[in-house]
Amino acid sequence: MSKLLEVTGVNKSYQSGGSPFQALSDVHLSIERGEIVVILGPSGSGKSTLLNAIGGVDQVDDGEIHVAGEDITRFHDNNLVDYRREKVGFVFQMYNLIPNLTVYENIELTSHISKSPLDIDELIHAVGLKGMADRFPRELSGGQQQRVSIARAIVRKPELLLCDEPTGALDSSTSKEILSLIHQMNQKYNTTVLIITHDQGITEMADRIITLKDGRVESDVKNEQPVLPERMEG
Ligand SMILES: Nc1ncnc2c1ncn2[C@@H]1O[C@H](COP(=O)(O)OP(=O)(O)OP(=O)(O)O)[C@@H](O)[C@H]1O
Numbered sequence: 001m002s003k004l005l006e007v008t009g010v011n012k013s014y015q016s017g018g019s020p021f022q023a024l025s026d027v028h029l030s031i032e033r034g035e036i037v038v039i040l041g042p043s044g045s046g047k048s049t050l051l052n053a054i055g056g057v058d059q060v061d062d063g064e065i066h067v068a069g070e071d072i073t074r075f076h077d078n079n080l081v082d083y084r085r086e087k088v089g090f091v092f093q094m095y096n097l098i099p100n101l102t103v104y105e106n107i108e109l110t111s112h113i114s115k116s117p118l119d120i121d122e123l124i125h126a127v128g129l130k131g132m133a134d135r136f137p138r139e140l141s142g143g144q145q146q147r148v149s150i151a152r153a154i155v156r157k158p159e160l161l162l163c164d165e166p167t168g169a170l171d172s173s174t175s176k177e178i179l180s181l182i183h184q185m186n187q188k189y190n191t192t193v194l195i196i197t198h199d200q201g202i203t204e205m206a207d208r209i210i211t212l213k214d215g216r217v218e219s220d221v222k223n224e225q226p227v228l229p230e231r232m233e234g
Pocket residue numbers: 014015016021023041042043044045046047048049050
């Protein structure tokens with residue numbers, strides 16, 4: 001395996017009201033290509049801040065974030081736009097689909113940005129939504145909407161799939177199906193996956209578990225025997 005992501009000495013503070021608040025403190029981590037990494041930590045520990053920094057959505061104060069060998073903290077705006085388009089797919093807790101576009105159109109929306117996007121009909125099939133291409137988001141369950149958002153994130157074949165509480169709004173059996181789908185996408189396209197969660201159960205499927213506390217990496221542990229999501233307990 002080769003290294004895809006390396007975060008070194010990252011600090012980030014927010015200026016809220018009078019005094020600055022340190023959301024990330026000297027964060028170091030590195031992730032291999034093809035790994036599934038789960039980031040755990042209490043509310044406010046900096047998980048989303050870290051994910052957004054890695055996704056090139058937010059700036060950090062200092063430190064470096066190398067993705068595929070390039071330090072994205074040095075990128076100018078147009079490099080960052082290209083980076084987000086070409087290298088990263090995002091999945092959020094609230095699916096963020098466009099309500100007046102169909103399943104097909106939601107996925108198609110960003111596909112043209114890629115030089116070699118996945119075939120949309122095939123992808124709709126792969127995420128378990130065969131026959132639903134022409135439905136609108138309101139005609140789908142939460143789990144089905146999350147499948148669309150995963151398809152949308154993956155259609156450009158990003159190297160990094162960043163998921164911020166992807167199962168936060170789903171019941172436990174639907175959560176497992178969604179995690180299973182993320183796992184399948186990881187296997188099929190060798191997509192490196194970072195999943196933020198509050199759910200300790202999700203750590204079973206991870207190759208590695210990173211815990212944040214007060215903006216610092218508290219632990220970074222390899223899981224020697226990841227379990228397939230469909231076999232996970234809970
Ligand atoms: N735009 C902002 N302005 C000021 N403070 C912020 C901002 N965004 C986040 N914070 C603060 O930074 C800290 C980390 O926030 P972050 O969203 O990264 O936490 P989190 O670990 O994702 O929490 P949760 O599990 O609740 O989503 C929190 O204390 C939060 O209040």
